[in-house]
Amino acid sequence: MTKITIAIDGFSSTGKSTVAKQLAKHLGYVYVDTGAMYRAVTFYAMQKKLISTKAFDVASLIKQLPNIRVHFVFNEDVGFAEVYLNDLNVETEIRSLDVSSFVSKVAAISEVRQKLVEQQQKLGAEKGVVMDGRDIGTVVFPDAELKLFMTASAETRAKRRYDELLERGDRVAYEAVLKNVQERDYIDSNREDSPLMKADDAIEIDNSNMSLKEQFDKILHLVNITLTNVK
Template identity: 75%
Template sequence: MNKITIAIDGFSSTGKSTIAKQVANHLGYIYVDSGAMYRAVTLYAMNQGIINKNGFDVETLIKKLKDIKISFKFNKDLGFAEVYLNGNNVEQTIRSLEVSRFVSKVAAVSAVRKKLVAIQRNIGKSKGVVMDGRDIGTVVFPDAELKLFMTASPETRAKRRFKELISRGDDVVYENVLKNVQERDYIDSNRKDSPLIKANDAIEIDNSNLSLEEQFEKVLQLVGIALEVSEIKKSD
């Protein structure tokens, strides 16, 4: 059966991972959360005292990149692959607001991006992959058969993130979550290396007022079209 590569980019808290998991499960494709990889590197940097509220020792992080091992292990009970950092399951830890505060700064380091992009490309070399992040359609898989760009208002995204953190038991304030969303938007969109931009051939989806079911149905229609186009090109 013909398989394609699906690249899903967009701003933080737009539900990229949720839709990517749904599509991957539906198609039987590999799902890769590239953002989780950057979060894992950030967690490592935090644990090593390389980055904190007082500063960021970029050179030390670059030197220690060789010591960072990131892998994904499928959890059949959850239905998706969890992230492991140097052999330890960090799936929940990397989702904290503390990690969110620093991840955009870590992701802006060219050496970090180079290391992770190489891993991501290797994972997707056989197609049949759904990957979400910030530069999947522009840098990692510029030839992806389907590129989506997810967006929603900062306020909508902050409310979603706030509810998620509260449901996990985190002690957070909505205003701080909104500030974090806005700061990450600015850093992601203005970094020199692989800034967050919509690929020219990406299809934008504003899900501010879409239910998960409506979004899933819309994306599945686009997947169907991409598969048909890919099959036609393959037979030509």
């Protein structure tokens, strides 16, 4: 049976991970949340006090990269693979607003990107993978058979993220979440190494006014067309 690589890029809180998980489960593909990998490295830097609102010890983080191992372990109870940092499940910890406030700065470090891109390419070497992030279609898998670029207004994305954090029990203000979304957009789009951009052959999906079902059905239709064309 033909398998393809599906690369999903886009801005933060556009639902990339949600639809990627749905597709992977439906197709029986491997799902890789590359954003979670950068969040795990960021969490490591925070735990080691290498990054804060006042300083970022980039040199020390680079030196410690060989000590950082990020991998995924499938959890049958939740139905998807959770993120592990050096054998510790950090799936919940890496989703905090504190981690979100630093992750774009960590992801801008070339040495960090090189380490994680190598891991990502190994995970998708056999195809049959759905991978989401910021540079999957442009850097990690430029030859992916299907590339999607997810977008929505900053306000829409901030509201989604705000509701998600409240549901988790986090005490946050909408204004703080919106500011974080806008700052991440700027850093992700303007970094020197692998900036966030739409690949020339990517299909743009603006899901500002789409339900989760409408989004999934539209993307699954694109997947089926792609599978037909590569046979």
